[in-house]
Amino acid sequence: MTKPLTIAVDGMGGDIGPPVVVPAALRVLKATGDAVRLILVGQEDVLSAQLTKLKAKGHPQILIRHASQLVNMDESPAQALRVKKDSSMRVAINLIKQGEADACVSAGNTGALMATSRFVLKTLPGIDRPAICTTLPTVRGQTRILDLGANVDSKGAHLLQFAVMGSVLAEVNGIQRPRVGLLNIGEEDIKGNEQVKDAARLLASSDLNYIGFVEGDGIYLDDVDVVVCDGFVGNVALKSSEGVAKLVRHYMTQEFKRNLLTRVAGLIALPVLRAFSRRIDPRRYNGASLLGLQGIVVKSHGGADALAFANAIQVAMLEVEQAVTQRIDAHLAVLHAARQAL
Amino acid sequence: MTKPLTIAVDGMGGDIGPPVVVPAALRVLKATGDAVRLILVGQEDVLSAQLTKLKAKGHPQILIRHASQLVNMDESPAQALRVKKDSSMRVAINLIKQGEADACVSAGNTGALMATSRFVLKTLPGIDRPAICTTLPTVRGQTRILDLGANVDSKGAHLLQFAVMGSVLAEVNGIQRPRVGLLNIGEEDIKGNEQVKDAARLLASSDLNYIGFVEGDGIYLDDVDVVVCDGFVGNVALKSSEGVAKLVRHYMTQEFKRNLLTRVAGLIALPVLRAFSRRIDPRRYNGASLLGLQGIVVKSHGGADALAFANAIQVAMLEVEQAVTQRIDAHLAVLHAARQAL
Numbered sequence: 001m002t003k004p005l006t007i008a009v010d011g012m013g014g015d016i017g018p019p020v021v022v023p024a025a026l027r028v029l030k031a032t033g034d035a036v037r038l039i040l041v042g043q044e045d046v047l048s049a050q051l052t053k054l055k056a057k058g059h060p061q062i063l064i065r066h067a068s069q070l071v072n073m074d075e076s077p078a079q080a081l082r083v084k085k086d087s088s089m090r091v092a093i094n095l096i097k098q099g100e101a102d103a104c105v106s107a108g109n110t111g112a113l114m115a116t117s118r119f120v121l122k123t124l125p126g127i128d129r130p131a132i133c134t135t136l137p138t139v140r141g142q143t144r145i146l147d148l149g150a151n152v153d154s155k156g157a158h159l160l161q162f163a164v165m166g167s168v169l170a171e172v173n174g175i176q177r178p179r180v181g182l183l184n185i186g187e188e189d190i191k192g193n194e195q196v197k198d199a200a201r202l203l204a205s206s207d208l209n210y211i212g213f214v215e216g217d218g219i220y221l222d223d224v225d226v227v228v229c230d231g232f233v234g235n236v237a238l239k240s241s242e243g244v245a246k247l248v249r250h251y252m253t254q255e256f257k258r259n260l261l262t263r264v265a266g267l268i269a270l271p272v273l274r275a276f277s278r279r280i281d282p283r284r285y286n287g288a289s290l291l292g293l294q295g296i297v298v299k300s301h302g303g304a305d306a307l308a309f310a311n312a313i314q315v316a317m318l319e320v321e322q323a324v325t326q327r328i329d330a331h332l333a334v335l336h337a338a339r340q341a342l
Numbered sequence: 343m344t345k346p347l348t349i350a351v352d353g354m355g356g357d358i359g360p361p362v363v364v365p366a367a368l369r370v371l372k373a374t375g376d377a378v379r380l381i382l383v384g385q386e387d388v389l390s391a392q393l394t395k396l397k398a399k400g401h402p403q404i405l406i407r408h409a410s411q412l413v414n415m416d417e418s419p420a421q422a423l424r425v426k427k428d429s430s431m432r433v434a435i436n437l438i439k440q441g442e443a444d445a446c447v448s449a450g451n452t453g454a455l456m457a458t459s460r461f462v463l464k465t466l467p468g469i470d471r472p473a474i475c476t477t478l479p480t481v482r483g484q485t486r487i488l489d490l491g492a493n494v495d496s497k498g499a500h501l502l503q504f505a506v507m508g509s510v511l512a513e514v515n516g517i518q519r520p521r522v523g524l525l526n527i528g529e530e531d532i533k534g535n536e537q538v539k540d541a542a543r544l545l546a547s548s549d550l551n552y553i554g555f556v557e558g559d560g561i562y563l564d565d566v567d568v569v570v571c572d573g574f575v576g577n578v579a580l581k582s583s584e585g586v587a588k589l590v591r592h593y594m595t596q597e598f599k600r601n602l603l604t605r606v607a608g609l610i611a612l613p614v615l616r617a618f619s620r621r622i623d624p625r626r627y628n629g630a631s632l633l634g635l636q637g638i639v640v641k642s643h644g645g646a647d648a649l650a651f652a653n654a655i656q657v658a659m660l661e662v663e664q665a666v667t668q669r670i671d672a673h674l675a676v677l678h679a680a681r682q683a684l
Contacts, residue, residue, distance in 0.1 A: 138589065149527045153535045153536065192574070216579070220582075232527055232535050233574065233578050235528070235558065236525060236557075241582050241586045243560065243563055244586045250481050251618050255614045258614075265610050266611070272600075280589070
């Protein structure tokens with residue numbers, strides 16, 4: 001029998017906290033059998049009460065680890081680092097450092113999670129800046145995009161590191177020789193800013209399967225497995241996409257509610273519209289990876305429900321099973337050796 | 343009787359050229375009566391044949407101006423400037439310079455259009471870089487976003503100039519004291535890159551109605567009339583949005599085509615889905631303004647149909663009627679005077 005995975009879960013993070021995190025934990029255990037053990041970190045009485053409420057008190061695969069503080073969703077990372085040394089987030093990350101957990105999942109504020117993870121776990125050798133990566137639906141399947149906001153003003157060398165990390169993540173998702181694209185704009189003469197031009201040169205001479213530039217719409221339409229960009233750009237791309245999806249839903253709902261006839265049409269079309277919604281359900285894509293750290297940390301959306309948060313836990317499990325950290329480390333070593341040989 | 347507006351129309355630009363441009367011109371004339379005169383620029387025989395085909399040969403409000411060359415959609419701006427001095431695009435822009443037209447509309451390649459416009463017309467005093475601005479639908483109405491790709495690596499001072507230009511465009515669309523937002527990301531400590539921080543300071547001390555930062559989803563959801571950003575970022579935001587909209591359409595079509603039952607549901611829902619599509623129809627928003635030039639130039643999407651291209655012509659007409667160029671000039675003078683007074 002192999003030792004089960006252990007995932008530390010920040011029990012207090014997110015907009016809702018324990019009423020989402022605890023049911024999500026139970027959902028994961030139900031789905032994955034005895035493959036995983038979860039350590040819920042946070043206020044013991046609150047977490048314990050949630051377990052009792054859900055008739056799961058004393059579940060053999062759930063441990064509670066008390067932490068007296070919590071990081072607010074709008075707290076500055078510096079503040080969280082300095083004064084929240086016993087926060088559920090910090091303690092959960094510490095568990096990785098101490099070898100008690102294989103990964104950590106939190107729906108807490110992204111800035112604090114990144115800063116604390118970086119402070120506690122440190123980056124891998126060869127990584128200047130960790131990045132945030134998420135999976136997105138596309139016309140043909142899925143793609144990955146990074147960075148999503150951990151870094152602004154990234155240089156070409158940073159974009160190359162992001163490409164390595166994203167490529168490993170795609171491999172972990174079962175893709176051989178993932179196609180890596182660089183997010184750019186289509187203006188002919190300008191053709192990108194300095195960082196993109198630099199990155200293009202570095203990627204072309206790397207061992208990655210670099211396929212060239214991708215424009216914004218190509219994220220969803222092109223055949224590319226990893227889209228690499230600066231964090232400012234990636235964050236704007238992701239959030240604009242969310243905005244459009246919400247706008248579409250808003251308009252569609254309005255049209256179907258216009259009058260009795262359209263309401264009836266809506267009822268008839270409902271199963272189809274639901275099937276459609278499931279396919280682009282952002283909850284299915286919940287769980288962004290903080291890559292480039294000496295440990296696995298997954299960020300859940302702050303507004304995630306139990307289904308979505310459970311998905312984030314399963315993302316962490318997959319990354320542990322597939323040894324993402326070691327793979328990135330190994331790939332960086334290859335890259336480094338290739339450069340030395342030049 | 344006031345003198346009718348005169349709009350120079352690049353008859354050869356776009357993926358399709360005359361078969362789109364000529365019907366679009368006729369559509370505009372039908373809709374606007376004798377308010378406008380159009381000069382179609384391009385290969386005389388081709389344009390003339392199109393007019394004949396549409397039974398509009400000799401239309402009193404349509405003039406043809408021959409131009410022997412055309413700029414290819416993938417031609418570099420430098421190349422277009424150097425060797426295409428008699429292109430339909432260049433001649434159409436020249437007509438503004440020569441006082442024969444009040445504005446120009448082209449569906450030709452954006453880079454060449456911007457470079458040629460800048461070369462022929464020059465920028466307004468106080469404008470370092472012209473910008474491209476488009477209107478987008480939002481949950482509550484419309485907003486404007488600039489720059490969309492004319493500039494990369496914009497500095498704070500450039501973003502301030504974009505804000506002035508976007509604000510004037512919003513006023514022209516009937517908005518009093520337009521609310522100007524700066525596109526940024528939500529990470530707490532990082533809170534934007536250097537250019538955004540600089541721009542925020544400049545905007546806060548300007549006479550514009552600056553309301554602060556807007557995140558990517560806020561473009562479509564917030565109450566903001568003008569969204570200001572670097573051209574790289576704006577281009578990615580716009581194209582990602584287009585990508586998501588296409589993805590949504592793709593998935594929805596797939597679901598409605600799944601089986602006989604879903605096809606029937608689709609038929610019943612069709613009028614509602616059509617009404618919905620009309621509301622976010624990108625053709626209704628076709629016509630991006632090249633702002634900051636000594637003249638009015640409007641860029642139509644290369645793939646525009648006659649309805650969409652007609653919309654772009656009407657955007658140009660509104661800008662002439664509302665004296666956009668003079669207004670931007672006046673606003674810049676106010677800004678300049680305020681700085682001098684400091």
